Amino acid sequence: MFIAKVTGSLVATQKVDSMKGRKLLLIDPYRLDPETRQNLKPTGRTLVAVDTVGAGEGEYVLVTQGSSARLTPETKNLPVDAVIIGIVDSVFVQNHCVYRKQEGENPTS
Numbered sequence: 001m002f003i004a005k006v007t008g009s010l011v012a013t014q015k016v017d018s019m020k021g022r023k024l025l026l027i028d029p030y031r032l033d034p035e036t037r038q039n040l041k042p043t044g045r046t047l048v049a050v051d052t053v054g055a056g057e058g059e060y061v062l063v064t065q066g067s068s069a070r071l072t073p074e075t076k077n078l079p080v081d082a083v084i085i086g087i088v089d090s091v092f093v094q095n096h097c098v099y100r101k102q103e104g105e106n107p108t109s
Contacts, residue, residue: 003040003088004029004063006055010048018078023051025084027063032093039098040091049082050075060099062086 004027012024027049030040040060047063052074055061061084069075069083091099 001062001064001068001085002029003031003091004047004049004061004084005042006057006059006061006084007046008057016079022078024048025051025055025057027061027082027084029063030060032098037093037098038096047082049084050078050080051084053084053087055084055087060088060091060101062088 006025007028008026010024010026012019025048027047029043029045029047031043033039033041047065049061049063050069052072053061063082064071064085065082069080070078072083072085075083087101088099089101090097
């Protein structure tokens with residue numbers, strides 16, 4: 001699993017029948033800044049993920065990828081490689097808050 005930020009959506013009018021009605025979102029994976037360990041920073045990649053939790057643009061989400069992406073009840077037997085399985089409320093590293101949803105990317109407390 002990894003953390004990503006929803007940066008947009010994708011519309012595909014032509015797709016396999018099993019994917020019809022599935023919400024597709026563009027996500028940018030994030031990681032802990034290796035230098036400061038005080039904030040999250042983008043990895044420079046962009047992926048497409050199936051949304052199963054109602055995530056929106058600008059939210060940080062929890063993503064699973066590979067064969068695990070097909071293990072949720074919503075994605076079983078679907079041709080997916082990445083699925084959003086949660087919306088992140090907060091991230092703590094060594095008792096320090098590096099992200100809190102109410103405060104955005106740079107928490108003040």
